[in-house]
Amino acid sequence: MSIKPYLLTDQGFVNRDELYYPFEERGLQFGDGVYEVIRIYRGNYYLIKEHVERLFRSAKAIKINVPYSKEEMYEKLDELLTKNSVETDAKVYLQLTRGSAPRDHAFPKDVQANLYAYVQDLPRKxxxxxxxxxxxxxxxxxxxxxxxxxxxxxxxxxxxxxxxxxxxxxxxxxxxxxxxxxxxxxxxxxxxxxxxxxxxxxxxxxxxxxxxxxxxxxxxxxxxxxxxxxxxxxxxxxxxxxxxxxxxxxxxxxxxxxxxxxxxxxxxxxxxxxxxxxxxxxxxxxxxxxxxxxxxxxxx
Incomplete structure (x- = not known):
């Protein structure tokens, strides 16, 4: 299942080969984050509203600020498909973490959340x-x-x-x-x-x-x-x-x-x-x- 070249991040769109985070990343070290997997059929999202709503609920439950508003998230996710010319069955994996900071169990102050989302081909089973x-x-x-x-x-x-x-x-x-x-x-x-x-x-x-x-x-x-x-x-x-x-x-x-x-x-x-x-x-x-x-x- 191939991954498309462009990823959505908290900083905008990047090529998949350009994305990296410091080793002190709270998702990596603590599992301090949330995620969504969104289904795509023939290039169109299925249940996109339900997934975005749940993403924001999960983020709120663990006190992470999503770097985009809901309206911006819809727009960015649509643009993610457009930039990757998605026309087949696929999925989007979206991950949001508290961010990158020196390792400490307590929440770091003034840290920017890390977000990325990518598209991967996914034929029906x-x-x-x-x-x-x-x-x-x-x-x-x-x-x-x-x-x-x-x-x-x-x-x-x-x-x-x-x-x-x-x-x-x-x-x-x-x-x-x-x-x-x-x-x-x-x-x-x-x-x-x-x-x-x-x-x-x-x-x-x-x-x-x-x-x-x-x-x-x-x-x-x-x-x-x-x-x-x-x-x-x-x-x-x-x-x-x-x-x-x-x-x-x-x-x-x-x-x-x-x-x-x-x-x-x-x-x-x-x-x-x-x-x-x-x-x-x-x-x-x-x-x-x-x-x-x-x-x-x-x-x-």
Missing amino acids: VEPLQNGVTTITQPDVRWDYCYIKSLNLLPNVMAKQEATEKGAFEAILHRNKKVTEGSSSNVYLVKDGIVYTHPATENILHGCVRMRVVALTTQLGFPFIQAAFSLEDIAEADELFITSSTAEIMPVVKVDDIQVGTGKPGPVTQQLQQAYEKDAKIPQSDSIFPAAAQERPVSG
């Missing part, structure tokens, strides 16, 4: 979106403020690595056997046509795609209940899926050694996938469904 993925479960050992999209991701990284070593796509996290979310995704269970997911508390990241799923389930007429479900509930589930900006609405067909439902993506998940494609304005030529499936709703 067609095969797993069509056929589903396997996952494992892991205890959720993260801190209590997961709603902040913080750079402190070591527990997430360790859980994802455990999944990778076991040949799984994702690690589903739980606290006292209650599912919270994935290492890099939100998690949903479907039973009798009802969609369940963990409430939007401080213990989970309030995913931008998660926010959209709330609206899409309403549009499709599926009840959406924000209530934590247990690991034991997974064995009785009809369907399970995860969401993120890069995974979209991803069916889960196996958790540890447990087959979910029929072992194939279920009808509720597939209808949500189709609604997602429509919402993201993904052309039929790029759809994960055959053309015939686009002409009628998926039935159970």
